[in-house]
Amino acid sequence: MIVRLRRFISRLRLSRLxxxxxxxxxxxxxxxxxxxxxxxxxAEEAKAAARRSFGNVLLLxxxxxxxxxxxxxxxxxxxLRYAFRQFRKAPVFTAVGVATLALGIGANTAVFSVVNQIxxxxxxxxxxxxxxxxxxxxxxxxxxxxxxxxxxxxxARDSRQIFEHTAVARATGFNYSFQSVPxxxxxxxxxxxxxxxxxxxxxxxxxxLPEEDQPNANHVVVLSHAAWTRVFGADSSILGHSIELxxxxxxxxxxxSPDFRWPHSAELxxxxxxxxxxxxxxxxxxxxxxxxxxLKPDVSFAQANAWLKVLTDRVWNAGxxxxxxxxxxxxxxxxxxxxxLISEDTRRPALVLFGAVGALLLIACANIAGLTLARTxxxxxxxxxxxxxxxxxxxxRQQVISECILLSxxxxxxxxxxxxxxISFLLKIAPEGxxxxxxxxxxxxxxxxxxxTAIASGVLFGLAPALRASKAEANSxxxxxxxxxxxxxxxxxxxxxxxxxxxxxxxxxxVSAALFLRSFAxxxxxxxxxxxxxxxxxxxxxxxxQYPDPAKQAVFYRSVLENLSKxxxxxxxxxxxxxxxxxxxxxxSFLIEGRIVAPGEPNPQSARHFVTPGYFKSxxxxxxxxxxxxxxxxxxxxxVALIDENLARQYWPNEDPLAKRIQLTNxxxxxxxxxxxxxxxxxxxxxxxxxGEIYLDLFQFKQxxxxxxxxxxxxxxxxxxxxAIRSAVREADPKEPVxxxxxxxxxxSDSLAxxxxxxxxxxxxxxxxxxxxxxxxxxxxxxxxxxxxxEIGIRIALGGSRWSVLQSVLGQGLRLAVLxxxxxxxxxxAIQRVLQNELYEVKAFDPLLFTGMAAALLTTSLIASxxxxxxxxxxxxxxxxxxx
Amino acid sequence: MSNEAIPPGTLDxxxxxxxxxxxxxxxxxxxxTIQERSEDVLRVEEGSLYPALQRLLLQGWIVGEWSKTGENxxxxxxxxxxAGRKQLERELSRYLRVSGAIARILQPV
Numbered sequence: 002m003i004v005r006l007r008r009f010i011s012r013l014r015l016s017r018l019x020x021x022x023x024x025x026x027x028x029x030x031x032x033x034x035x036x037x038x039x040x041x042x043x044a045e046e047a048k049a050a051a052r053r054s055f056g057n058v059l060l061l062x063x064x065x066x067x068x069x070x071x072x073x074x075x076x077x078x079x080x081l082r083y084a085f086r087q088f089r090k091a092p093v094f095t096a097v098g099v100a101t102l103a104l105g106i107g108a109n110t111a112v113f114s115v116v117n118q119i120x121x122x123x124x125x126x127x128x129x130x131x132x133x134x135x136x137x138x139x140x141x142x143x144x145x146x147x148x149x150x151x152x153x154x155x156x157a158r159d160s161r162q163i164f165e166h167t168a169v170a171r172a173t174g175f176n177y178s179f180q181s182v183p184x185x186x187x188x189x190x191x192x193x194x195x196x197x198x199x200x201x202x203x204x205x206x207x208x209x210l211p212e213e214d215q216p217n218a219n220h221v222v223v224l225s226h227a228a229w230t231r232v233f234g235a236d237s238s239i240l241g242h243s244i245e246l247x248x249x250x251x252x253x254x255x256x257x258s259p260d261f262r263w264p265h266s267a268e269l270x271x272x273x274x275x276x277x278x279x280x281x282x283x284x285x286x287x288x289x290x291x292x293x294x295x296l297k298p299d300v301s302f303a304q305a306n307a308w309l310k311v312l313t314d315r316v317w318n319a320g321x322x323x324x325x326x327x328x329x330x331x332x333x334x335x336x337x338x339x340x341x342l343i344s345e346d347t348r349r350p351a352l353v354l355f356g357a358v359g360a361l362l363l364i365a366c367a368n369i370a371g372l373t374l375a376r377t378x379x380x381x382x383x384x385x386x387x388x389x390x391x392x393x394x395x396x397x398r399q400q401v402i403s404e405c406i407l408l409s410x411x412x413x414x415x416x417x418x419x420x421x422x423x424i425s426f427l428l429k430i431a432p433e434g435x436x437x438x439x440x441x442x443x444x445x446x447x448x449x450x451x452x453x454t455a456i457a458s459g460v461l462f463g464l465a466p467a468l469r470a471s472k473a474e475a476n477s478x479x480x481x482x483x484x485x486x487x488x489x490x491x492x493x494x495x496x497x498x499x500x501x502x503x504x505x506x507x508x509x510x511x512v513s514a515a516l517f518l519r520s521f522a523x524x525x526x527x528x529x530x531x532x533x534x535x536x537x538x539x540x541x542x543x544x545x546x547q548y549p550d551p552a553k554q555a556v557f558y559r560s561v562l563e564n565l566s567k568x569x570x571x572x573x574x575x576x577x578x579x580x581x582x583x584x585x586x587x588x589x590s591f592l593i594e595g596r597i598v599a600p601g602e603p604n605p606q607s608a609r610h611f612v613t614p615g616y617f618k619s620x621x622x623x624x625x626x627x628x629x630x631x632x633x634x635x636x637x638x639x640x641v642a643l644i645d646e647n648l649a650r651q652y653w654p655n656e657d658p659l660a661k662r663i664q665l666t667n668x669x670x671x672x673x674x675x676x677x678x679x680x681x682x683x684x685x686x687x688x689x690x691x692x693g694e695i696y697l698d699l700f701q702f703k704q705x706x707x708x709x710x711x712x713x714x715x716x717x718x719x720x721x722x723x724x725a726i727r728s729a730v731r732e733a734d735p736k737e738p739v740x741x742x743x744x745x746x747x748x749x750s751d752s753l754a755x756x757x758x759x760x761x762x763x764x765x766x767x768x769x770x771x772x773x774x775x776x777x778x779x780x781x782x783x784x785x786x787x788x789x790x791x792e793i794g795i796r797i798a799l800g801g802s803r804w805s806v807l808q809s810v811l812g813q814g815l816r817l818a819v820l821x822x823x824x825x826x827x828x829x830x831a832i833q834r835v836l837q838n839e840l841y842e843v844k845a846f847d848p849l850l851f852t853g854m855a856a857a858l859l860t861t862s863l864i865a866s867x868x869x870x871x872x873x874x875x876x877x878x879x880x881x882x883x884x885x
Numbered sequence: 886m887s888n889e890a891i892p893p894g895t896l897d898x899x900x901x902x903x904x905x906x907x908x909x910x911x912x913x914x915x916x917x918t919i920q921e922r923s924e925d926v927l928r929v930e931e932g933s934l935y936p937a938l939q940r941l942l943l944q945g946w947i948v949g950e951w952s953k954t955g956e957n958x959x960x961x962x963x964x965x966x967x968a969g970r971k972q973l974e975r976e977l978s979r980y981l982r983v984s985g986a987i988a989r990i991l992q993p994v
Contacts, residue, residue, distance in 0.1 A: 025912055025961050026935060032913040033931075055931045
């Protein structure tokens, strides 16, 4: 260790040490000469003898220099300098190499940057490994991961030996009058430790105090950076000021920094102030809170889960009524890494893309390995000469690897710039939904990744050429047969193998992209059970203070619908909760009159929709039997319900559900089923959960709605409907904002946004891969034509037809392409199994798709080999024979 | 007069011993001292002296310090360190063991 340290220090003083050593030895020589002179030698003789006895001063210097270990550093600098000169002499090779690598490394950097932001280090979370979400499950109800109830939150919060901080949040929202225009601000009601769990500090002011997280004490607010900038003009004197939210007074106590937006939609935070009665054991199965916790530094994820299992067992064995529910439902609490929870939808697509760019980089490396091989064989004279002059094999290898690493560092630098531009561009064209919280960040993690990738690629593509270069024979140069030595068949075989590999990988990417595009096309033809054409949607939320009960809300609904019916272009309109492809759906259990559920069995389940009568007409949902809601269904008339055909099949397989009566488990009202409507796919075109649905009339429902959607159908231009909705709402209540005005079609296509994004990126990567592989093929064939110029010339001179020359060159290219295709088809079959889960309806081997892509590869291969073949045909036999 | 090259592996020990006795010497003085003490039997190869000095410096057994000679030339004077003294003891005891063994073998019976 100490020796190594000294070596390091002396390396820094390299030239001084050398100078000193030389001075020391000169002194020695002079003293020796003086001694010899004393013995009677002439001055000349004495000096010469002294020198002789010393040997070669230079060599000695070198020897002790090597001992100090600075030789390697020296030779690396030397190699890099040499490599730099080589690249300047071959600008085309260098440009092609750097560009290919820049594409390969750039694509990897871009995708890694996104993966890093989604999966590894999301912005605004300190130490993501120690952050978990606490979830509940009901194994027997097939509920695998749901929110938690206040008692579960209390259990976790009181486990200080495991969780350093625990907090919960619930989505909420406020109406705020911004420059006298009412608008809605999305908010999150959080418990006091929310920010501590994330390790987030406010930019200005403070976060919530424990005493503010109490009912009625919670009229304080922390602003997100975005809301602070947009609504309050980034005014730093805003702290301590009061604002009106839902017409109640809140005091601003803090502003968070720009990277903290957890949960993502939150524009501001208020204390949740859970009242004590919510923590009663009776409330254990009322799951409505998002819970997060920070593990203590010495506690592992497994330990946390083991502890939650202990807590679960405690509930199971408590002997309370809750214990039975827990046992029967297979209830439990558990923890998942928070990052996994929030990236559930994006993780797999991101990994698919990562795989694709990995393959792209492999192709790029194979390509450059091919180019470098060609170059090293062209440089075999030089290599042989250096070997003859005493360069060791290791030294020659080191030289080639240095060149490759220099090349890949240049490629990486260009690649990072390319990636930055690429991500910015993609974010611009990508739909909002797919890219929430992702920015064009090139941070330290990304740079580390890129650096490692660059060096790994350099070694990867430099390895084969380096091994070849070290076989450079001093003899062949001395024998003057260097020109012949370039036509090494082994080298050409290696290049052919590389090109075959490239073609194979390109085909795998082509097939993957085609599979994705095909499944995407199929998805767009899925019938969701409603017609989104000409439908505009908008969201509003009636504050509880002004609209405390359903009757007050109903007045507002009627007024809005009335105004809309008078607006031009509107063919029908409705208000509802649970509109397809909007957030805020509701699910729950219900009872069927006259049917007894066996103890321990779960109650029937359904999705729930609360809608006004115009809903079915506006969305063109067919009424299969019975009737839809009508104006005659009023708050005081008999409560009625509609069900969809799936629910009818599921729970009344052999009876007529019409006139049967049902009751929601969370209310006393009994509803008569008056009609059966078509099934509607509510949220995911790729995976209809086929869950049965219950529709209730909004005007009959006995609870106030926190949030509702307006839908308007027009035969005219859907864009005009935004203004119609705004003015209809303004007329009904000028203080009430509308938000999220979007055509329903857009909501549906937004749900496909991640797929659109992945499919188009895969398409792009596949095209790049094909282009690179073809460039590689072209290079190999072109090179072999150059090498065979003499042979071709002789053939033609001896009367061989130019057609046969063409055939032989094209045949060579095609042979490689066919081998590559076989390799690629095998790879594609394997990869399809991996991709199966990401694909919609693309199941078994699709011969049309596979042969189509194989044909595309073979055709482009033919074109890539035709260019050099044409050159071969034009060889002038006389010139060729004089070629040597 | 013919003099012998120093047996392999013993140069380091001789340098350390010379510095242990002589205190502060530069390269030429070390070579001369060894030759004198051996009564001109042993001759230090200049070609191996300086690499050996570098090696000893690197191991931290000696330290070098620049100063002036009697003729006012700059020279590097070497001194043995305490680590060097320990090393010298180790090498001496090994050498004595080995040479004693050799002597016993060569003893006429």
